[in-house]
Amino acid sequence: MKVDPDFLDTLRLGGEFNARQCINCGTCTALCPLGMEIMPRKLFRYALLGNKEAVLKSTEPIYSCLLCKMCEANCPGGVHIAENVRALRSYLNAEVLEV
Amino acid sequence: MGIPIASTLGMLGDNLTKRKSALPLAGRVVTAWADGLDLPHGGKTVIYTGQMWQMVPAINAMGHQLAQYEEKEADGMFRMVRRLNRLVNLTSFLARTTAAEREVYYERLRNIARLLKAAGVKFGYLYEDDWYAGALAYDEGLDPAFRAHAQRVAEMLKRHGVERLITVDPHTTNMLRSIYPKVVPGFHVKVTSYLEVLAEHPPKTVRPLDSTVTLHDSCVYARYEGVIEPPRELLMHGGAKLVQPDLEKGLTFCCGGPAETLFPTKSGKIAAQRIEQLKACSPNVVTACPLCLASLSRAAPKDVHVRDISDYLVKAYLPAAKA
Known part of the structure; x- marks a missing residue:
């Protein structure tokens, strides 16, 4: 795994991204209507670790997210999950998809 | 494989920037629902649809078109469509709707306006300036296009002297009540959903x-x-x-x-x-x-x-x- 130490800072240029309160309990993944294993805790972990490559490979889950906040409403860590997903989209739009 | 994300979102963002809506509708399509209701032009309190109800038939038509490409390789074609869409509003061809389809959704807007009147609420309507609030662009992370549009909407509301908006759908309510104040400095318009208004003053x-x-x-x-x-x-x-x-x-x-x-x-x-x-x-x-x-x-x-x-x-x- 290649780590980009600046990845998180770059990500935050696109908006609020903060998943440090995540305790990796998996409540979010269990409740997600999409049932995608990577969403959202693994994805956030990749971002926190600077695993840019793994984030870039996750375009489909990132844009599939319904932003329904079922996960966020039940997150014991109080992570702003929907806003984080939006920040990932904003980053991908600007850096990768050139939208 | 799959609907090309970059070109599809690109088109929606281009539309918002150039045509004030992710899925631009003709002016009459936006305002026809209000025919015969005698709603005053403008005022301090206005009903604001943000075009969401009027847009649903077009969203359905667009979704139907796009669904055909879910299992195909269509990147090249979508890139070309996006380029052309910058010059001509192709989305209006892709999302054509019939009068009967639009009428179903107009009727709900008329329902809402009649209910507000029955509750004794005084309000006007901005007609051709009832602009889209930008929810899809915001949700998809199209931030530059969204921020510029939000600024434009805020300036338009200021020009009209609007102090209070009565919204008719959750997405427009959320944009104007919770997101605009974060991205538009000095945006202080009071925003209330018609359901909240009616619940406070229920008609008999x-x-x-x-x-x-x-x-x-x-x-x-x-x-x-x-x-x-x-x-x-x-x-x-x-x-x-x-x-x-x-x-x-x-x-x-x-x-x-x-x-x-x-x-x-x-x-x-x-x-x-x-x-x-x-x-x-x-x-x-x-x-x-x-x-x-x-x-x-x-x-x-x-x-x-x-x-x-x-x-x-x-x-x-x-x-x-x-x-």
Whole structure:
């Protein structure tokens, strides 16, 4: 795994991204209507670790997210999950998809 | 494989920047619902549709077109369409709708305006300046296009001297009430959903509802905006009996609508799952969002009736229309 130490800072240029309160309990993944294993805790972990490559490979889950906040409403860590997903989209739009 | 994300979002962003809407509608398509209602032009308090109800038939048509490419390689074609769309509004061809399709959604807007009048609320309408608020662009992370548009909407409202907006769908409510104040410095317009307005000043019940219904809470109303009790109060005050699923209020389950543009198959599966939860309570499903209405209607079998809350409120609170 290649780590980009600046990845998180770059990500935050696109908006609020903060998943440090995540305790990796998996409540979010269990409740997600999409049932995608990577969403959202693994994805956030990749971002926190600077695993840019793994984030870039996750375009489909990132844009599939319904932003329904079922996960966020039940997150014991109080992570702003929907806003984080939006920040990932904003980053991908600007850096990768050139939208 | 799959609907090309970059080109599709690119088109929506280009449209918002160049044509003031992710899915631009002709001026008359936006305002025709208000014909015959005698709503005053402008005013300090206005009903603001943000074009969401008017846009749903176009969203349905666009979704139908896009769904054909879910299992195909279409990147090249979509890139070309995006380039052309910058010059000519191709989305209006891709999302053509009939007058009958539009009328279904106009009627809900007329319902809402009539209910507000019956409740004694004084309000005007901005007609051609009833602009889209930008929800899709914001949700998809099209930030530069969204921020520029939000600024433009805010300036337009200021020009009109608007102090209070009565919104008619959760997405526009959320944009104008919770997002604009964060991205537009000095945006202080008071924003209230018509459901909140009516719940505060309910009209007199004239024809009590004799129906058992199940209310589908919109994620945006319930979890983003905390609009949970007003639809319940209005339905029950009107005489309806509510039978609710476990996943309601702050724990409501999504209708699948947000995935419709890019991932129609996933969207359909989630809608079908939600319909199963709702129909276990009652075959009369009530929605309070145009996108939930469209998404759940597509997934509902023939014996499940999905209707907007305004359909019920009109029955309860307004005298029967003369034939």
